Amino acid sequence: MGNDVLESFKGAYEAEVSLTGKEILQQLVKNAEIACEEKVPMCQDTGYAVIFVELGQDVRIEGGDFYEAINEGVRKGYTEGYLRKSIVSHPLERKNTGDNTPAVIHTKIVPGDSLRIIIAPKGGGSENMSAIKMLRPADGIEGVKNFVIDTVKKAGPNPCPPIVVGVGIGGTFEKAAQLAKESLLRELGEKSKYPDIAKLEEDLFEEINKLGIGPQGLGGRTTALAVHVEIYAAHIASLPVAVNLNCHAARHKEVIF
Ligand code: SF4
Incomplete structure (x- = not known):
């Protein structure tokens, strides 16, 4: 797990108002630190x-x-x-x-x-709660927002919140899903380079954290640690939207040769 995730647990702990939520976030920080020190996985599902x-x-x-x-x-x-x-x-x-x-x-x-x-x-738990929908172009940004929020709402505690919400908009059916997955590779909270999409990320983040699902689904403000949206050109007849949820065990590493 990267430092970005650990830091976001700490930030979420400060902002969380639910006592249970705070307690869980504290446990997540401790769990991540033990995993780091003892070089063991932070979750049994190693993906x-x-x-x-x-x-x-x-x-x-x-x-x-x-x-x-x-x-x-x-x-x-x-x-x-x-x-x-x-x-x-x-x-x-x-x-x-x-x-x-x-x-x-x-x-x-x-x-x-x-x-x-x-x-x-x-992880399988969060992957299972992901979804894709072929919206109509006329559904526009409101249609996109509704689908993303609805997907997170339906997922409830199952993807092991706090989650990272990866969204792919545009392309074809499979391209949208791939964009959503790729968006999870960003450093947590790194904004889209497109101002309108960065604004969409902010709006979704705010709305999702109003759902009250909270850490591990036991209530609170911290349902999402971040929302990342990637876009691609779309067909005049299509508006594909994919939502790939990642759990709090958001892990990625890279090597360059
Ligand atoms: S934290 Fe992630 S990897 Fe672990 S059980 Fe939950 S969904 Fe699976």
Whole structure:
């Protein structure tokens, strides 16, 4: 977990008015500190290994299958690190693969000669509360707000709040979902570079924290630690909106070669 999440727990503790909420936030800080000191996971669900690769177009990968190498890293990390193995090989037969592979890998070709790999383990509880909707363009910004708030409201305590709300608007069905996921990689609270979208993030953050769900769903002001919105061009007939919720165990790390 990054310092940004720990700092946001501390900030939320100061702002929280519910005594139970304060108590939980204090426990979350303590839990995160123990996890850091003792090098153990902050939650038993150590997630689906979601990997984002930015491959410089001048890079050449030699010596084997790149995706197999990533999966080997995931295998070693989860086995040698004693992290929970949470992946089943077939969604209906549900037999555990035993080493948390395969990873979900998203690759982007970018200018340059470096290779950036980000790992963002994703907990199942919060992933299950995510949603996507194909709105009509006429639904506009109010339609977007209503869908995001409704998704958080329906999720209630299930995504282990306080949560990070990732929103993707535009593109196609799958692009919106990917934007929502990517938005979770931002440092907590880092604003969109578009002023109107930064304002939408602020408005959603305020509205979501008025819902009263609170830390672990036991009431309070701290339902969300941040709302991040990413946008993309849309078809004249479409307004896709995806909401990917992340729990308070918001983890991501990157390496650049
Ligand atoms: S949703 Fe997050 S905090 Fe809740 S059990 Fe899963 S990983 Fe842990």
